[in-house]
Each structure stands twice: as C-alpha cells, then as structure tokens.
Amino acid sequence: QDSIVIVGGGLAAATTVNELREQGHTGTISLIGQEQELPYERPPLSKGYLQGNDKLEDFTVNPASWYQEHNVQLHLGVRAEKIDRENQQVSLSDGSTVDYDQLVLATGARPNLGGKQPFEGHDLPGVHLLRTVEQARALRETLSEDTQLAVIGSGWIGMEVAASARSRGARVTVYSPDEVPLAKVFGDRFGHHLLELHQRNGVDVRTSTRVDSIQETDGHLEVVSSAGTSRADVVLLAIGAVPNIELAQEAGLKTERGVIVDASLRSSDPKILAIGDIAEAFNTSLRRQLRVEHWDNAIRQGKLAAATLLGQDQSYDWAPYFFTDQFDLGMEYVGYSAPEDISVVRGDTETGEFIVFWLSEGKVTAAMNVNIWDVNDTLRGVLGKSIDQERLTDQSVDLAEL
Ligand code: FAD
Structure with a gap:
C-alpha cells in the first residue's frame, strides 16, 4: 500500500x-x-x-x-x-x-502581521498574536483585573478574545476599522446585535478607528490610532490570517x-x-x-x-459552516452569501434568539441561527431553495416545512 x-x-x-x-x-x-x-x-x-x-x-x-x-x-x-x-x-x-x-x-495559516509592510510595533514585548496554544497560554497569563487589553481588529478572533478577556476581568478596548464590526459579511442587524452585546458587557469598541502603530513609551504600550493615542498593558494583533x-x-x-x-x-x-x-x-x-x-x-x-x-470517488460538495461563542451568544452559519445578497430575519433580534436568511435571485444562499439550537442541519437543507421572504420569516411555518 x-x-x-x-x-x-x-x-x-x-x-x-x-x-x-x-x-x-x-x-x-x-x-x-x-x-x-x-x-x-x-x-x-x-x-x-x-x-x-x-x-x-x-x-x-x-x-x-x-x-x-x-x-x-x-x-x-x-x-x-x-x-x-x-x-x-x-x-x-x-x-x-x-x-x-x-x-x-x-x-x-498564520496571523497576518500587516501584509507586505509589517505593522509597526508588532514585535514589541506585550504585543501578542493568536494561532497556537503556546501563544494562547502567553496571552492568558497576562489577563487579570489589572490588565488593560487593546485588541486590534474586530474579526472573529478579536471579538472572541475581547469576550474571553472580559470574563477574566480585564478592561478591553477593541479597535475596529469598520462602522459596525462584522457587518460587511453578516449584515447590519447581526453586526449591531454583536456590537451591543460587547458594549453591554463592558467592552469599549472604538468603531471606524484605524490603528496606525503600537509604540513603547516609558515602559508601557501606546496604541496610536486615527482617534488619538491610548495606553495599554497588553495588545492583541488580530487582523486576519495568511495561508x-x-x-x-x-x-x-x-x-x-x-x-x-x-x-x-x-x-x-x-x-x-x-x-x-x-x-x-x-x-x-x-x-x-x-x-x-x-x-x-x-x-x-x-x-x-x-x-x-484511497481511490474513492467523492467530492467537495458541501456548504461552508462556521460557529462562534461570545458572552452568552452562540451562533452557527451555513452557506455562502455575497455582500449584495438580501438578508431577512426570522424572530426578534431583541430577544437574542433569531435566524437570518440570505437570498440571491429568490434562492436561499446562507442561513445563521443565533442562540437557537439543533436547527443547523435543517437550515443546510433549505440552501438553494426558492422560498418567498414572508414564508421564511413566518414563525408559524415549521422550519422543516420550508
Ligand atoms: P492549522 O490548524 O493551522 O494547522 C496547520 C499546522 O501545520 C500548524 O500546526 C502549523 O504550525 C503546521 N505547519 C505549517 N507549515 C509547516 C511546515 N512547513 N512543516 C510542518 N508543519 C507546518 N473556526 C471555526 O469554524 N470556528 C471557530 O470558532 C474558530 N475559532 C478559532 C480560533 C482561533 C484562535 C484560531 C486560530 C482559529 C479558529 N478557527 C475557528 C479556525 C480553525 O481553527 C482553522 O480553520 C483550522 O485550524 C484549520 O485547520 P488546518 O489543519 O488547515 O490548519
């Protein structure tokens, strides 16, 4: 063999x-x-x-x-x-x-350090990256009630670390270049929902704020951004990954x-x-x-x-799937939606339990269940179907009947 x-x-x-x-x-x-x-x-x-x-x-x-x-x-x-x-x-x-x-x-993949031009200050002591268990251990050791953590980047890893660091009592600032974190891909309603969740839990999310560099001054770190300069004990650089x-x-x-x-x-x-x-x-x-x-x-x-x-005839035919957990929010997403797809919400975002569907030319391209469990396989089955928006959002219609 x-x-x-x-x-x-x-x-x-x-x-x-x-x-x-x-x-x-x-x-x-x-x-x-x-x-x-x-x-x-x-x-x-x-x-x-x-x-x-x-x-x-x-x-x-x-x-x-x-x-x-x-x-x-x-x-x-x-x-x-x-x-x-x-x-x-x-x-x-x-x-x-x-x-x-x-x-x-x-x-x-490995953490992005800023493309061709590495981010200024990425190699200073106290500036962390997160891909390996060794890096996670190093970051974890710094997190306590006395820590001021600056998270640069508001993608999944940045937002998850912000939530985890709050649970260890750290004071957390997230710097996001976007108006609403994650809204470009997951829609404004979900983006706002996530932003409010973080704010409610004491994360200082500075939106539309671009960080230019990290500096070391008199033994502490300073995050230099379009909104000014702020002090931090620990910095996480979370600006994406490079394969x-x-x-x-x-x-x-x-x-x-x-x-x-x-x-x-x-x-x-x-x-x-x-x-x-x-x-x-x-x-x-x-x-x-x-x-x-x-x-x-x-x-x-x-x-x-x-x-x-092993010579078997199978192929890559499934829809992408992703999950996240932050504070009391758990989410699963299945499918592949483009930014121009229409999104509709089934349920009330205020309650924290809802489903978002994305549609292109009347067909479902993706679906996301937020704090509603054991439905993701059913949602996977809805992908590619032509279903009108009223029916998708009508909670009296069983998901399995869609
Ligand atoms: P990796 O897990 O990156 O493994 C690749 C390995 O290859 C590494 O150990 C690397 O060191 C090694 N390697 C590289 N080059 C060489 C070489 N030349 N020789 C020998 N070894 C080499 N996904 C989700 O869906 N949901 C989540 O909630 C989620 N959370 C995440 C949180 C974090 C902090 C991170 C970093 C990722 C998360 N992901 C999540 C993404 C998910 O973990 C990755 O998609 C997954 O790990 C990819 O697996 P992989 O085997 O392709 O690569």
Whole structure:
C-alpha cells in the first residue's frame, strides 16, 4: 500500500490520519508538524482555553497512545522545508528526509502581521498574536483585573478574545476599522446585535478607528490610532490570517490565494493534495474555487483527502459552516452569501434568539441561527431553495416545512 506523508500538525492533518487508519489503510503514514504539541483544535484558544476553563487535553485530537497503536510516525517540532517532486521526497528541518507515494499539505495559516509592510510595533514585548496554544497560554497569563487589553481588529478572533478577556476581568478596548464590526459579511442587524452585546458587557469598541502603530513609551504600550493615542498593558494583533502556501509555491504547485486543488483536493501535481485553511478547492455545489478558514472545513476536507488517497470517488460538495461563542451568544452559519445578497430575519433580534436568511435571485444562499439550537442541519437543507421572504420569516411555518 502507498506510503503517505502529511505535512502540518493541525486538525485537517490529524483527521486525514484518523480516517486513513479507520478505513483500513495499512501503508506507512508519517505526520510532520512544526509545533511541539500533538494535533489539536484551535477554536478553544480564543474561548474556553483563554478563559481558563478548558485544558489542552480536552481539545487534543488523539492522545499519543493512539498514534502508537495505529503505527503513525510522528515528526513533531519539525518543519518540512522542501518538496522534491521528482524524487517524491520531503526534506525536514532536522536534516532527515521522508519519501512519499502521495503527499498531503495541511500547513494551515498564520496571523497576518500587516501584509507586505509589517505593522509597526508588532514585535514589541506585550504585543501578542493568536494561532497556537503556546501563544494562547502567553496571552492568558497576562489577563487579570489589572490588565488593560487593546485588541486590534474586530474579526472573529478579536471579538472572541475581547469576550474571553472580559470574563477574566480585564478592561478591553477593541479597535475596529469598520462602522459596525462584522457587518460587511453578516449584515447590519447581526453586526449591531454583536456590537451591543460587547458594549453591554463592558467592552469599549472604538468603531471606524484605524490603528496606525503600537509604540513603547516609558515602559508601557501606546496604541496610536486615527482617534488619538491610548495606553495599554497588553495588545492583541488580530487582523486576519495568511495561508502558509510557500512550501507549495516553492515546489512549483499552482497557487493563487491558496493552493489550487480540484474537487477531490488534488493539486496541479496529482500526487500532492492540499486541505484545510490552505486549500483553494473547487466546490461542486457552488461551482467555484473556495478557500475556507473554518474548523468544520478542516475536518470535512481531512476526511475527503483520505477518500481520495484511497481511490474513492467523492467530492467537495458541501456548504461552508462556521460557529462562534461570545458572552452568552452562540451562533452557527451555513452557506455562502455575497455582500449584495438580501438578508431577512426570522424572530426578534431583541430577544437574542433569531435566524437570518440570505437570498440571491429568490434562492436561499446562507442561513445563521443565533442562540437557537439543533436547527443547523435543517437550515443546510433549505440552501438553494426558492422560498418567498414572508414564508421564511413566518414563525408559524415549521422550519422543516420550508
Ligand atoms: P492549522 O490548524 O493551522 O494547522 C496547520 C499546522 O501545520 C500548524 O500546526 C502549523 O504550525 C503546521 N505547519 C505549517 N507549515 C509547516 C511546515 N512547513 N512543516 C510542518 N508543519 C507546518 N473556526 C471555526 O469554524 N470556528 C471557530 O470558532 C474558530 N475559532 C478559532 C480560533 C482561533 C484562535 C484560531 C486560530 C482559529 C479558529 N478557527 C475557528 C479556525 C480553525 O481553527 C482553522 O480553520 C483550522 O485550524 C484549520 O485547520 P488546518 O489543519 O488547515 O490548519
């Protein structure tokens, strides 16, 4: 059986390994990950782990014993540095090489430092990034009632960290370049709902405020923004993520915003697959290339990669799914809406429990349930259907009847 090498020690990589062994693959499997830890899930890093409620073991995909029992060769704390496609070999940072019949790239993403021009002050002591458990631990240690935390960026990670830091008593300021955080993609009503939730819980959200730099003055940090200069003890830079596609690029694989792969996740070299946050994959339902930076996608593409490696005929055909938890708000979103899609709300946002549907040319493109549970699979079933807005928002119509 094929010798399979998987580069990247995250959720997508670990899911592929699990699935390969579960489906009876008996060939060699090597997993190469540059972090020291066994593969783990990242969503708790900005939520339960940062709040001090979850332990790393709670969200580690498999214990060490599982990899031993399933004969998986782990190379942790080791970086894959080069792919020799001709000889089907990967060179590692410890000087060794591994041969592959098939290779899976699952190198994930890293925090954006500001594009070509790194953000001024990003490397000062007290300025944090959040992608790894090590970074989450470092940030968690700084959070107490005495801390003034400045969060730069109002995307999901920034807003989740703001909520978690408040639960540890820290004073929190969020700097958002937008008029309403997250409204561009999730609509004004949801954006306002989230903004008010944060304000009610004591987060100082400075909207329409662009941060220019972080400075160090007399032993403390200062955030310099379009609204002036404010002091902070700790800063989190949360301005998005950049996919780790350099290894694929240097190997000459086709890349754009991610590694270009087909609907079975094969790259321009059929012996190499790409999955998870780095994959710009062809989605057969949406009929377009799509790169998705979400937990559910890492799991589903991990499973699909295993199917492809084992010669099964499956494809990337599902709608993206995403969730968040902030204060007492839990939300799930399924589908893919464009900014120009119409949104309608079922229920009352005042109560905190509602569903938003997005429509394009009368068809449902996406749906989001807020503090209403066990309905997301039903909402997934509504995607692509032509349903008139009155019926969608009429709460007397059962969701299952839509
Ligand atoms: P990753 O999890 O990034 O794993 C990639 C691994 O590969 C990393 O360990 C990296 O160090 C390693 N690597 C990179 N290059 C090399 C190399 N050359 N050699 C060896 N190893 C290498 N999604 C949601 O849907 N909901 C959420 O609530 C949510 N919360 C999140 C909170 C945080 C703080 C973060 C950071 C992400 C969150 N996500 C969430 C996104 C989700 O975690 C990612 O989509 C998911 O982790 C992607 O999995 P992956 O395996 O593709 O990449």
